[in-house]
Amino acid sequence: xxxxxxxxxxxxxxxxxxxxxxxxxxxxxxxxxxxxxxxxxxxxxxxxxxxxxxxxxxxxxxxxxxxxxxxxxxxxxxxxxxxxxxxxxxxxxxxxxxxxxxxxxxxxxxxxxxxxxxxxxxxxxxxxxxxxxxxxxxxxxxxxxxxxxxxxxxxxxxxxxxxxxxxxxxxxxxxxxxxxxxxxxx
Numbered sequence: 001x002x003x004x005x006x007x008x009x010x011x012x013x014x015x016x017x018x019x020x021x022x023x024x025x026x027x028x029x030x031x032x033x034x035x036x037x038x039x040x041x042x043x044x045x046x047x048x049x050x051x052x053x054x055x056x057x058x059x060x061x062x063x064x065x066x067x068x069x070x071x072x073x074x075x076x077x078x079x080x081x082x083x084x085x086x087x088x089x090x091x092x093x094x095x096x097x098x099x100x101x102x103x104x105x106x107x108x109x110x111x112x113x114x115x116x117x118x119x120x121x122x123x124x125x126x127x128x129x130x131x132x133x134x135x136x137x138x139x140x141x142x143x144x145x146x147x148x149x150x151x152x153x154x155x156x157x158x159x160x161x162x163x164x165x166x167x168x169x170x171x172x173x174x175x176x177x178x179x180x181x182x183x184x185x186x
Contacts, residue, residue, distance in 0.1 A: 070095060072131060074123055078146065085121070085131035097133035098144050114164035117141055117157055137161075 074081040084100035090109030093102040106112040116134040135141040
């Protein structure tokens with residue numbers, strides 16, 4: 001009677017059955033000696049080797065780890081809602097709430113933050129972990145979250161946006177003038 005030993009692999013759902021009771025002659029079992037003599041002259045019945053049989057199954061899916069800390073997925077009546085939150089640490093790049101693109105030229109805590117429509121989302125029921133979302137305008141927020149924004153809030157944001165555009169334009173003009181102010185002639 002054969003005794004089978006089961007070996008498993010952590011990465012797959014495959015099992016290996018090893019029959020350790022099969023005896024055979026193997027001229028390559030001892031690596032120190034190599035014989036050019038035929039196999040029938042090697043009558044060592046004491047050499048024991050094992051034969052393995054594999055049962056192949058599907059591989060396990062790897063466990064997905066959350067690499068992206070800003071990625072959020074909410075289950076709603078209409079389906080899953082995916083958005084990307086921005087960490088509110090000063091100097092962190094502002095992130096597009098729909099596509100997850102990071103705007104490295106615009107940072108949290110800078111005056112450029114007013115170029116975006118900012119929304120705080122508390123749907124995770126945690127007062128400590130509030131998600132901050134940045135949209136291009138209120139209409140983009142309305143279409144993404146399927147909700148309505150008050151017209152007064154839209155008007156206030158439009159005024160802030162125009163002021164922020166004017167300020168960014170003025171800062172850019174000052175930067176360009178500063179570059180042209182000092183010219184080296186050799």
